[in-house]
Amino acid sequence: MIFKHKKLANGLNIIGEINRDAQSASVGFFTRTGARDETAEINGVSHYLEHMLFKGTDKISAFDVNLFFDDMGAQYNAFTTEENTVYYSATLPGQIYKAIDLWCQMMRPALRDGDFNMEKNVILEEIAMYKDMPQCDVQENCRQLHFGSHPCGKSVLGSIETIKALTSSQMREYFESRYVPNNITAVVAGDFDFDKACDLIEKGCGMWKPAQADRAIEYFAGTAKKESHSKKKLNCKHICLASPTVSYQDERSFAASLLSKIIGDDNGSRFFWELIDTAIAESASMHCEAMDGVGAFYSYIRTSSENGDKAMQIVENIFKSVKDSKISADELQKAKNKVLSAITIKNEIPMGRLLEVGINWVYLGKYRPIEEEISLINKVTLNDIHGLLEQYPLENFTQFILGPE
Amino acid sequence: MTIVGIELPAVQSAAFEFLIPAGAAVTPDGCCGAPTIIEDWIFRGAGGKSTRELNDLMDGLGLQHGSSVDSKHLTLAVAMQAEKLSKAIDIYADIILRPSLDSQQFEFSRQLALQSLLSLDDDPRHKIILLLREHFYPDPLGRNTIGKQEDLQNLTDTQCRQIVAQNFRINDCVLAAAGKLDFKNLCDQAEKLFGSQQSKTSNEIIQNRKPLGYTHYQYEGAQVHIGIMTDSITPTHPQYYNARVAVAVLSGGMSSRLFTEVREKRGLCYAVGANYHSLKEMAGIACYAGTTPDKAQQTYDVIIEEFKKLSDGIAQEELVRAKIGLQSLLVMQSESTIARSGAAATDYYMLGKARSLDEVKASIEKVTVDSVIDYLKKNPFDNFCSVTIGPTEIKI
Numbered sequence: 001m002i003f004k005h006k007k008l009a010n011g012l013n014i015i016g017e018i019n020r021d022a023q024s025a026s027v028g029f030f031t032r033t034g035a036r037d038e039t040a041e042i043n044g045v046s047h048y049l050e051h052m053l054f055k056g057t058d059k060i061s062a063f064d065v066n067l068f069f070d071d072m073g074a075q076y077n078a079f080t081t082e083e084n085t086v087y088y089s090a091t092l093p094g095q096i097y098k099a100i101d102l103w104c105q106m107m108r109p110a111l112r113d114g115d116f117n118m119e120k121n122v123i124l125e126e127i128a129m130y131k132d133m134p135q136c137d138v139q140e141n142c143r144q145l146h147f148g149s150h151p152c153g154k155s156v157l158g159s160i161e162t163i164k165a166l167t168s169s170q171m172r173e174y175f176e177s178r179y180v181p182n183n184i185t186a187v188v189a190g191d192f193d194f195d196k197a198c199d200l201i202e203k204g205c206g207m208w209k210p211a212q213a214d215r216a217i218e219y220f221a222g223t224a225k226k227e228s229h230s231k232k233k234l235n236c237k238h239i240c241l242a243s244p245t246v247s248y249q250d251e252r253s254f255a256a257s258l259l260s261k262i263i264g265d266d267n268g269s270r271f272f273w274e275l276i277d278t279a280i281a282e283s284a285s286m287h288c289e290a291m292d293g294v295g296a297f298y299s300y301i302r303t304s305s306e307n308g309d310k311a312m313q314i315v316e317n318i319f320k321s322v323k324d325s326k327i328s329a330d331e332l333q334k335a336k337n338k339v340l341s342a343i344t345i346k347n348e349i350p351m352g353r354l355l356e357v358g359i360n361w362v363y364l365g366k367y368r369p370i371e372e373e374i375s376l377i378n379k380v381t382l383n384d385i386h387g388l389l390e391q392y393p394l395e396n397f398t399q400f401i402l403g404p405e
Numbered sequence: 406m407t408i409v410g411i412e413l414p415a416v417q418s419a420a421f422e423f424l425i426p427a428g429a430a431v432t433p434d435g436c437c438g439a440p441t442i443i444e445d446w447i448f449r450g451a452g453g454k455s456t457r458e459l460n461d462l463m464d465g466l467g468l469q470h471g472s473s474v475d476s477k478h479l480t481l482a483v484a485m486q487a488e489k490l491s492k493a494i495d496i497y498a499d500i501i502l503r504p505s506l507d508s509q510q511f512e513f514s515r516q517l518a519l520q521s522l523l524s525l526d527d528d529p530r531h532k533i534i535l536l537l538r539e540h541f542y543p544d545p546l547g548r549n550t551i552g553k554q555e556d557l558q559n560l561t562d563t564q565c566r567q568i569v570a571q572n573f574r575i576n577d578c579v580l581a582a583a584g585k586l587d588f589k590n591l592c593d594q595a596e597k598l599f600g601s602q603q604s605k606t607s608n609e610i611i612q613n614r615k616p617l618g619y620t621h622y623q624y625e626g627a628q629v630h631i632g633i634m635t636d637s638i639t640p641t642h643p644q645y646y647n648a649r650v651a652v653a654v655l656s657g658g659m660s661s662r663l664f665t666e667v668r669e670k671r672g673l674c675y676a677v678g679a680n681y682h683s684l685k686e687m688a689g690i691a692c693y694a695g696t697t698p699d700k701a702q703q704t705y706d707v708i709i710e711e712f713k714k715l716s717d718g719i720a721q722e723e724l725v726r727a728k729i730g731l732q733s734l735l736v737m738q739s740e741s742t743i744a745r746s747g748a749a750a751t752d753y754y755m756l757g758k759a760r761s762l763d764e765v766k767a768s769i770e771k772v773t774v775d776s777v778i779d780y781l782k783k784n785p786f787d788n789f790c791s792v793t794i795g796p797t798e799i800k801i
Contacts, residue, residue: 122675132628341484
C-alpha cells in the first residue's frame with residue numbers, strides 16, 4: 001500500500017492509500033465537528049446537518065443526490081459522533097472519480113428550508129427509534145451522566161426540544177463556522193489514481209475560504225454519578241458503566257484498548273468467564289473510546305431483573321481484581337492475538353482502511369501504516385496496562401441503569 | 406459433507422462457515438429453542454478439553470468467531486489470519502463431532518437462552534423480524550429461532566443430546582471456506598477429520614401454512630414497528646433474478662421507491678426498507694418501517710401502495726440502477742472472506758453449487774424491464790402478512 005498526502009492552499013488535507021489489488025475504492029470527507037462543538041441551544045445540529053448534506057446543492061436536488069450515487073452502484077452513508085462527521089462511499093474503481101466529484105459538490109449544501117422542515121420529521125423519528133433500543137438509550141444516558149457539563153456530554157441526536165426549536169439559519173451559521181477547508185480531510189483508499197483524485201478535489205474545494213474552527217479541549221475524569229431509572233415496558237436490566245481513560249493522542253491508547261478486550265471481549269474475557277459462562281448476564285462487554293484530549297471505558301451488561309445486583313457485584317470485583325491481583329501475560333497475549341487478527345480482516349477492505357487512515361489523520365495528523373499499528377500493539381507490556389489501571393482506576397465509574405418497574 | 410473452497414491468493418485472511426442441519430424448523434415439537442441452547446452448549450468443552458481450554462485455544466489463534474440459528478441450520482462462522490486455518494478446522498471438528506455436552510453446563514446454556522428470549526422483548530426491531538417470519542412462513546419453517554419460553558423451561562439435557570445425535574448429520578453439513586487457502590489441503594484435512602462419520606437420514610418436515618393476516622402486539626414504546634411480508638420465489642426459480650431486481654427497484658439504494666416515497670417525500674420514518682429472504686422451500690420480501698404512532702397508518706398505506714404499483718411499470722433507468730447496485734454490491738462483498746464463505750455455503754445449500762461472481766453478474770445483466778414485469782404479473786403482490794408492535798394498531 002502506498003500513502004500520499006497533499007495539502008491545498010486553503011488548508012484542506014487530501015490523503016490517499018493506494019492498493020492496486022483492491023476490487024473497490026472508497027472516499028470519505030472527515031469533518032472535525034460533532035456534538036461537543038455545539039452550544040446547548042443548537043444541540044443535535046451536527047447530526048441534523050449530516051442529513052441535510054444529502055439534500056443537495058443549489059444545482060442538485062435531494063433526489064438527484066440519491067440518483068447519482070445509485071447510478072454509480074455506490075454504497076454510501078455518513079455518521080456523526082461527539083467529535084466527527086464523516087461522509088463516505090465505496091464504489092468499484094471505475095466510479096471513484098464520479099463519487100469524489102459528487103461529494104465535493106455536496107460538501108457545499110443548499111440547506112433549503114423545505115428540505116430542512118421535511119428532514120426535521122426524520123430526525124425526530126430517529127430520536128424515537130433509539131428510545132425503543134434500550135441498549136443504545138442506556139449508553140447515551142450514561143455518557144451524558146459521565147461527562148456532565150463537559151462538552152462530550154452532549155447528545156449526538158439532540159433532544160426533541162432542541163431539534164424542534166432549531167432554525168435553518170442557526171444551521172447555516174454552524175455550517176459556515178465548522179465546514180471550513182482547514183477543518184476537513186478528504187480521504188481516498190483502494191484502487192485509484194492519487195493525482196487524478198487530487199485534481200478533482202482541488203477543483204471542487206480549492207476555492208473554499210479557510211477560517212478558524214477551534215475546539216475547546218479539556219480533560220475530564222467523569223462525574224462518577226450513579227442513577228437508576230425504570231420503565232414499565234422493559235424486561236431486562238440494562239446497565240452501562242463509564243470510567244475515564246487516555247485520549248486518542250496518548251500513546252497508551254493501545255494499552256487501553258487491549259485492557260478493554262481483556263476485561264470485556266465477547267469471548268474469553270473476565271466478563272465472559274464470570275458473567276456469561278455462568279449465565280448471570282446474557283450480554284457483557286467493554287470497549288474503549290479514546291477521544292480528542294479525553295477518553296472513557298464503557299461497559300454494557302444486560303441481565304434479568306433478579307440478576308442485576310449480583311452482576312454488578314461481580315463487575316466491581318473484576319475491576320478491583322485486575323488492579324490487585326494483576327493481569328496475566330497469557331491474558332494480554334490472547335487479547336493481542338484477537339486484535340491483530342481483527343486488523344488483518346478489516347484491512348482487506350478499502351472501506352475498513354478508509355476509516356482507520358482517516359481517523360488517524362484527524363486525531364494524530366499523521367499516517368500510520370498497518371505495520372506500525374501491529375508493532376505498537378505488540379509492544380504493549382503488562383507494566384503499561386497496570387500503569388494505566390493505577391492512573392485511571394476502573395472502580396471510579398459512572399453508572400446508569402435502565403430496568404423494569 | 407460437502408466442501409466448497411474459494412482460493413483468494415491476494416488476501417491475508419481466511420474464513421469458513423459450517424452449516425449444520427440443526428435449525429429451529431427441524432427440532433421436534435415441544436423442543437423449540439433447543440438449537441439456541443445447543444449453539445452455546447457445544448462450545449462448553451469438546452474433544453476432551455474443558456470450556457476454558459477450548460476457549461484458550463481459540464483465543465490463542467485470535468479466531469473471530471460467531472454462530473447463529475436459522476430455520477434449517479445452526480451456522481458456525483470463523484475468520485482468522487490465513488496461516489491459522491488448519492488449526493481452526495481441527496478445533497471445530499472437535500466442537501462439531503465431540504462436544505462434551507456436560508449436564509451441569511447445560512443449565513447455563515439454557516439460562517442464557519431464556520435470557521435471550523427475555524431481552525428480545527426489549528428489542529422490538531429485532532423481535533418484529535422474528536414475528537414476521539413466524540406469521541409468514543408455514544409452521545415449523547417460520548419458528549422463532551430463539552425458542553418458546555415454555556419449551557426452554559422444560560427442555561432437558563437428555564433431549565438436547567438426542568437432538569445433537571439426530572441433527573448433527575455430517576453427511577448433510579456444508580463446509581465453505583474462502584481466502585488464502587489450498588483447497589486440496591482443506592479437503593484432505595476434512596476427509597481425515599470428518600470422513601469416517603456415518604450417514605444419517607433426515608426427517609421430513611410437514612408444513613402447515615396459516616392464512617396471511619394482520620397481528621398486533623401491544624407495546625408501550627415510542628414507535629410503532631411495522632413488518633410486512635409477501636410471497637416471492639426461491640433461488641432455484643428461473644425468474645429468480647427478476648425477483649431480486651424487483652426488490653432492488655423497490656428498496657435498493659436511496660433513490661429507490663420506498664425510501665423516496667416514505668422517507669424523502671413524506672418524512673414518515675427514519676428506518677424503512679425491504680429485503681428479499683429465502684428458505685429452500687419458499688421465499689418472501691420482508692419490509693420494515695418504524696414510525697411514531699400518528700404516522701403509522703400513513704406509513705403502512707404508502708408502503709402497500711408502492712408494492713402494488715410496482716407491476717404497473719418500471720422505468721428503464723430504474724432497472725439499470727437496480728442492476729448496477731446489485732452487481733456492484735456483489736463485487737464489493739467479495740472483498741470480504743467472511744462474506745465470500747457465507748455466500749458460498751448458502752449457495753451450495755440452496756442450489757447445490759456455488760455460483761461464480763461472473764455467473765451471478767451475467768444473470769443480473771440478462772434482466773430486462775419486460776422480464777421483471779412478466780415476473781410481477783405472474784407473481785403479483787396481493788397477499789400480505791402484516792405485524793405491528795407498538796402503542797397503537799393500524800387498519801389493514
